[in-house]
Amino acid sequence: MNKTIKVAGITLISIAVLIVVGVIFIYSSLDSIVKAAVESVASDMTQTEVTLDNVSISPTTGEGSLSGFTMSNPEGFKSDDAFKFENISIKVDPTSIANDVVIINEIRITAPHITYEVGPSKSNIDTINENAQTNSNSSESSDSGSDSGPKFIVEHLYLNDGEISVAAAPLGDKTIDVALPNIHLKDIGKGDSGASPDVILKAALGAVSKNITGALGSVDLKGLAKGVTDGVKGVADGVADGASAVTDTVGDAASGAGEGLKDAADGAGDALKGLLGD
Structure with missing residues (x-):
């Protein structure tokens, strides 16, 4: 009897230790996990090269930042980059980090710079958005509603004080600069028990493309x-x-x-x- 209790006690202690180790691993690796996820998912979906210089998120407060976000142009366009975000601040509910659905209270992208390159048939932004929509739909079809992969709820996503630079061959090295209207998306994934990273990116790019179209109404x-x-x-x-x-x-x-x-x-x-x- 005592032996059985002792064995059970050792087993419970072992399980507790494994849980603690797992939580410590998740917390200590959070920055690298987020960096790898952003670069991999965004690159695959948009068929571009996406890089992040640094990710820093506090596992205790859930607050952090992503710096040096760059998305290259698709093939066939001359400009080096389509999107450049110097700073992205993020607030995550720290109690949800180890859960199946991670709650992101806020993503705030400040002063994003977007290069809109005019092509013979479509722009670089149109191409990126089409790639994102197509690859997101393919991903959703292949998953067939499965619960594989992390899910997120983004309560607020802001893009503020952005600028669009219109580039085209007739302009040479010059660009036409236009202000990007502020964007605010709410409750992404909330009604669906969380959204996958590609669904969040699809929603964000769709909103950006729509706002760009409106902002460039005065440009020929x-x-x-x-x-x-x-x-x-x-x-x-x-x-x-x-x-x-x-x-x-x-x-x-x-x-x-x-x-x-x-x-x-x-x-x-x-x-x-x-x-x-x-």
């Missing part, structure tokens, strides 16, 4: 797009004209060489006839 995007298209066409025509000129030159040279060979052959024939006394 169609005219810039036409300028890009005309520029591409001009380059293509120039290449075609150059190729045609090369072909004509080679053709003329070949023709000249053929006539020269014919004259030489005729001259040799006449000389041979003279030797034979003909």
